[in-house]
Amino acid sequence: MSLIESGWFREMNDQWEGYSVGLKIDKVLYEGRSDYQDILVFKSSSFGNVLVLDGCIQCTERDECCYQEMIAHLPLCCHANPKNVLVVGGGDGGVVREVLKHDSVEKVTLCEIDEKVIEVCKEFLPDMANSLSDSRCHVHIGDGVQYMKENKNCFDVIITDAPDPIGAAKGLYELDYYRCLKAALKPNGIICSQGENLWLDLPIVEKLLTGCRSLFPSTGYAFAGMPTYASGQIGFVMASTNSDLSFNNPARTFTDEMVNKLDLKFYSSEIHKAAFVLPTFAKKVLFPKSGTQKNGVVHDRGT
Template identity: 55%
Template sequence: MAMLSRIENGWFKERPTLWPGQAMSLEVDTVLYAGKSEFQDVLVFKSAAYGNVLVLDGVIQVTERDEFAYQEMITHLAMFSHPNPQRILVVGGGDGGVVREVLKHDSVQEVYLCEIDETVIDVAKQFLPSMASSYKDPRVSIKIMDGAQFMSENQDFFDVIITDSSDPVGPADVLFKPPYFEKMNSALRQGGIICSQGECIWLHLDLIRPLLESCRLIFPSVSYAYTTIPTYPSGQIGFVLCGKSADTSFSNPHRVCEPGSAIQKKLRYYNHDIHKAAFVLPEFARRAIAGEKEE
């Protein structure tokens, strides 16, 4: 099986084409699942240091040890930037981690998860229960279908849309193109906000820059943030945030996660200072994204 061939001498090695010249390895304790869905290769293994690991098409998606650094940031950067998020759509994110984080906001009344690959949900329920247990909440509705189609059927409907996608290869490629962002814009209510996985400033500035330029033609408010996470390429991943209102300032969110509050006690990475700092980019990335030339 192709996925098992990536495990050599007890180590899983990630060598995707999107970051040539470097590789990420994790020591494997036990292979828990290896199969092929309708859309992609799916592997789950118990690692020696990072707990259970979900891999899609050879790329690490989540590990139990560090997933919160990604899940909390892709969720709460958007959720706290909205004054009253009630109806939420999560596209992708079949592991359930983003849904888990969304549900921590008391204002939330409905959460829709739109995942094209049901196998991801099934293996998450079995092997990643700390994330997939969120599916038991009665506010959650699961839709096994294309996210763009679902949004076309639900115009002017959501307060926040979070796209927790894999990299722009295979079924996730369309989630990084302008037509998809146009569909998100149409599916948002007035004042709505989107947050999408935005790749890595160390590796993908040539992808990030034109994507943000396209977003600025669609949304009046656009920004870029990032978080650190050990098992993603170069230990970092970014987020594209867009708002339907020009008054939205992502680095100064509408709501503050107060120290000692009920929601802050549930969080392991995100806080208000981290929120503000996430938008302060290293100078090389800021210049590149702004279209400035290096001296």
């Protein structure tokens, strides 16, 4: 659906009718196909190297910090003592890089089905992919659902770095997938999944949160600005088996000194709290009057 024309990359998607995202190309660095998807890497004129999978922008060197930091630190800072973390997807290594910034983490497992993505990112996006060589990181090449079925009650935090719900990725947005996530968590575990955007994908977000509320006693939704993603914004679906957890009130906070030490470019404890304050149009849909909203989090008794 996406195309390269007159020196520009344009991401177009039937999911977002009448809308596209464009970046000017300086040089195509890699173009090929793995067993699973088309892979493109190009150097843009304004956002550095760009990774594109099946025509959809996954990350750029300039703004990847927003997505990687938020999807990692939102759940990890809400957990009192995260030791064992699973990342499903995210072969670029950016999420793993951020997870490893937490001293309490003893092991992070990256479950990536497409080994070629890892190989390409090690060459063209080393600031992210180099994290996969850390001694605390275990890389598992295979299907994330099957891996979780074989490793139940194992993880303090599970992060799903999912692409958009197109083709095979649709399964990562279904209730059965979230049942697998719940079964793989330790008591009081937390999940955080790529949650699309409020402007173009609100029905999908509503479906995700409705499903989560049927499984987890605590659910929440945060969002952040992301210039190279569709609508310039990305969201994060969060859920926990801990009924007393409030996602916008992190269990562990970062001082300014810690933010600098950890080389954080986007996330801070203030950003964390603010990310759960939703615009009115989204709040009305995602937190209907029938639910009980407290501190930006819906608390329902899961089944």
